[in-house]
Amino acid sequence: MIDKNISILIPDGEAPVLMIVLNCLSEVKGIKIHVMSDDNEIPMKHSKKVHKFSYYPKSDNEADFINNINKEVEKHNIDLIMPIFEDAIRIILKNKDLISSIDKLALLPSYNDFNTANNKGLLNKHLEANNLPFPKTQMIDKGTSLDTKNVDYPVLVKPAEGIGGGSGIYVFREENALTEFLNSDKFDCTYLIQDYVEGYDIDCSVLCKHGEILAYTIQKPNMFANSKFAPQLAVDFIKDDILFEDVEKLMKTLNWSGVAHLDMRYDENSKEYKVIEVNPRFWGSVEASLFAGVNFPYLYAVASLNYDFDLPKYKFIKFMLLKGLVKSIKSDKSYLLKLKFIFKNTPIKYMLNDPKPTLYRFSRFFMRKIKS
Known part of the structure; x- marks a missing residue:
């Protein structure tokens, strides 16, 4: 789609999704990827996918962060500045006036819309105002009392701004257990107390421009790590027009630009999909969408550089992350013989084709074990 060689700067190379974004971008020839990071020890600095790595102390x-971006853009004649995770996106949106080449910044939402999507409390207010389904929710801060009259058990309790990876999320089925938590040291930030939705998880990944969805995939998790609140390890790609209509409305009301990943849940009682949260950045299963036929990082670059493309279709496949593959092999050794599935439905080829980051990661782990 892009008819020339381009250079992309990822200014937040310390982000946990760097590897999978690089894997997706590496599928397209003619892209030089520059990575900037405040961590000089990230394994991906050794990747052959990285054209140039630059370290700036945190x-x-x-x-200072914006100035470092400006230096890299000028020094390497960067075509596109592409932040990939929340912290960098927030700082860039907050300080856009300091960016020398603002025309080289990837598609991003407004600062207010980013905060609305990223903060679960603000998001719920937005959903209510726009008549979009979501679980009944209360916000509670340390030292404030809970309105127990509006609590229907079981409830889900989670930080208003996510820690990630399912951390800090609890389910309470009766008032005494919830009260004990609220009086404990674990209650150390603003929390959401939300009706627990009986049903199943389903996600939608999107790329948007001014509220219009340019690309999307819908995936249903079928395997999780240690708990149902932990990151998904395997997904099935599906089609669901009703869910998509809700997502389309939400993105329009947010006037969203850029990528986002929506965590949703089907409510078996009300027979509707409810929005749980919006991740306003790249997500852990972005490689899965690539295997299904939608290369979000590349399309993000394409759209940001003002190239047009048709809404891509995706395949209804199963996809398994490497941790999911390991978990499957542990429970069923016959998975070792499913080589066609492993190479077509897991990202193992990237590890084999670019082994240096993995070797570096293992060597660091081994040295820590020796020293401990």
């Missing part, structure tokens, strides 16, 4: 001054 600073509490947000202007």
Whole structure:
């Protein structure tokens, strides 16, 4: 789609999704990927997919981060600045006036819309105002009392701004257990207390421009790590027009630009999909969408550079992350013989084709074990 060689700067190379974004971008010839990071020890600095790695020590001054971006853009004649995770996106949106080449910034939402999507409390207010389904929710801060009259058990309790990976999420089925939690040291930030939705998880990944969805996939998790709140390890790609209509409306009301991943849940009692949260950045299963036929990082670059493309179709496949493959092999050794599935439905080929980051990661782990 892009008719020339381009250079992309990822300014937040310390982000946990860097590897999978690089894997997706590496599928397209003619892209030089520059990675900037405040961590000089990230394994992906050794990847053959990275054209140039630059280290800048972490600073509490947000202007320093922007200045470092400006230096990299000028020094390497960067075509596109593509932040991939929340912290960098927030800082860039907050300090856009300091970016020298604002025309080279990837598609992003407004600062207010980003905060609305990223903060679960603000998101729920937005969903209610726009008549979109979501679980009944209360916000509660340390030291404030809970309105128990509006609590129907069981309830889900989670931080208003996510820690990630399912951390800090609890289910309480009766008032005494919830009260004990609220009086404990675990209650250390603003929390959401939300009706627990009986049903199943389903996700939608999107790329948007001014509220219009340019690309999407819908996937249903079928395997999780240690708990049902932990990251998904395997998914089935499906079609669901009703869910898509809700997602389309939400993205329009947010006037969203850029990528996002929506966690949703089907409510078996009300027979509707409810929006649980919006991740306003790249997500852990972005490789899965690539295997299904939608390369979100590349299409993000294409759209940001003002190239047009048709809404891509995706395949209804099963996809398994490497941790899911390991878990499957542990429970069923016959998975070792399913070589066609492993190479076509897992990202193992990237590890084999680019082994240096993995070897570096294992060597660091081994050295820590020796020293401990």
